[in-house]
Amino acid sequence: MDDLKRKKILENIVFLIIIFFIFLAAYGVNLSIQRQGSHMLKVNTLPKDASVEVNGIYDSHNIYLQPGTYTIKAQKEGFLSNESVIEIKESDLDISLHLVPESKEALSWAEKNKTLFSEQYNEIYDIDPILPQLPFKNFIFSMHVKPGTESRIPLTIYIDTFKGYQNSPINKIRAMGFDPTAYKYKFNIESPF
Amino acid sequence: MRKIKIIFIIVIVVILAVFIVFNYINSLRNVKIVVSDIKSVILISKNDSKELKQFSSTKNFSLKDGSYCLKAVDNRFKDTPVCFTVYKEDKDVVASFNYSKSYLNDLLKKERSSIDALIKSTYPNITDNYKVCPGSLIKDESWYGGVFVQKNNNPSDNSDYYHFIFNKKDGIWKMVAKPSIILSSYNFKDIPFEVLSEANKMTLCI
Numbered sequence: 431m432d433d434l435k436r437k438k439i440l441e442n443i444v445f446l447i448i449i450f451f452i453f454l455a456a457y458g459v460n461l462s463i464q465r466q467g468s469h470m471l472k473v474n475t476l477p478k479d480a481s482v483e484v485n486g487i488y489d490s491h492n493i494y495l496q497p498g499t500y501t502i503k504a505q506k507e508g509f510l511s512n513e514s515v516i517e518i519k520e521s522d523l524d525i526s527l528h529l530v531p532e533s534k535e536a537l538s539w540a541e542k543n544k545t546l547f548s549e550q551y552n553e554i555y556d557i558d559p560i561l562p563q564l565p566f567k568n569f570i571f572s573m574h575v576k577p578g579t580e581s582r583i584p585l586t587i588y589i590d591t592f593k594g595y596q597n598s599p600i601n602k603i604r605a606m607g608f609d610p611t612a613y614k615y616k617f618n619i620e621s622p623f
Numbered sequence: 624m625r626k627i628k629i630i631f632i633i634v635i636v637v638i639l640a641v642f643i644v645f646n647y648i649n650s651l652r653n654v655k656i657v658v659s660d661i662k663s664v665i666l667i668s669k670n671d672s673k674e675l676k677q678f679s680s681t682k683n684f685s686l687k688d689g690s691y692c693l694k695a696v697d698n699r700f701k702d703t704p705v706c707f708t709v710y711k712e713d714k715d716v717v718a719s720f721n722y723s724k725s726y727l728n729d730l731l732k733k734e735r736s737s738i739d740a741l742i743k744s745t746y747p748n749i750t751d752n753y754k755v756c757p758g759s760l761i762k763d764e765s766w767y768g769g770v771f772v773q774k775n776n777n778p779s780d781n782s783d784y785y786h787f788i789f790n791k792k793d794g795i796w797k798m799v800a801k802p803s804i805i806l807s808s809y810n811f812k813d814i815p816f817e818v819l820s821e822a823n824k825m826t827l828c829i
Binding site: 611 | 625628632635636639640642643646647650669670687688689690706708710711712752773775780781782783784785801802803804805806807808809810816819820823826
């Protein structure tokens with residue numbers, strides 16, 4: 431009798447284990463089908479609890495994406511949202527999206543988290559990659575951005591030059607690898623038109 | 624009892640298999656590719672550069688998340704593919720390609736007289752101080768970019784050049800961007816960025 435009971439209990443345990451492994455295998459197969467060919471994108475936001483959107487759809491901070499081009503946007507009430515266009519190729523990717531505080535509450539939060547924030551806040555200046563290349567000066571023209579306006583969009587570039595050479599700074603921006611169409615300009619020479 | 628357990632396991636396996644298949648089908652998005660006035664279009668998977676389908680009219684596809692490109696098979700259009708990303712939802716994609724340089728030049732021949740007339744009427748004395756470069760159509764038959772190059776008394780002096788853009792609406796050409804050293808996208812929000820960018824690339828008269 432005892433033997434029979436023990437056998438039944440053992441049989442039930444084996445049955446449950448089989449069921450458990452079937453579910454586990456199904457979960458694994460499902461996951462591998464879903465994530466086949468995809469790579470993980472880790473979005474680090476500041477503040478950490480900012481929400482993340484991928485191509486306009488809310489998502490988590492760790493996202494599995496198929497290779498392709500995506501627009502990642504981070505936003506939080508009181509902060510200016512920040513977005514970045516990324517390309518997922520053949521490996522996982524980490525990106526950082528930092529939000530500039532705008533409202534009173536957000537500014538006081540930034541003040542309280544100064545150590546963490548001020549360190550990373552400087553990275554905001556990296557939003558526009560042309561900034562490290564400015565100011566620029568040579569014999570015929572100079573280009574600069576007014577201090578304190580580095581994080582403003584659009585970025586306004588001030589140009590001082592001579593008549594006949596006004597296109598040179600624009601060509602220089604193009605030679606630096608940027609499309610000059612994307613910036614605003616203030617020339618020291620009035621347009622005749 | 625043992626038989627019931629085996630049947631139970633089989634039922635679970637079948638249910639899970641159906642669930643996996645259903646999940647896979649559910650992960651495919653319905654993508655409608657709208658095609659008009661073009662000989663044919665090739666759909667390419669950007670991931671592995673594989674040609675998926677060539678078609679000549681609007682079609683629906685079941686596509687996995689990822690990036691895809693469309694390539695025009697028509698001499699009137701540029702070779703540059705138009706790419707789009709499918710992510711978590713169905714979408715409609717309009718296969719819209721830019722005209723090729725040679726086709727735009729053909730179209731410009733028909734428009735040249737009205738464009739020249741507009742330049743003359745807007746700036747009657749322009750040729751006193753500027754050389755008017757033969758510009759070109761940009762993107763399609765509705766955008767024209769041109770350049771005025773400042774004349775100098777001394778030919779060895781450097782010249783400033785000013786870019787401008789005309790737009791054709793309801794058959795009438797109109798100046799939409801006044802001549803400027805650089806046409807910034809922030810000053811001309813109604814003009815497509817690529818049109819501004821192309822116009823800004825125009826330099827001295829060739």
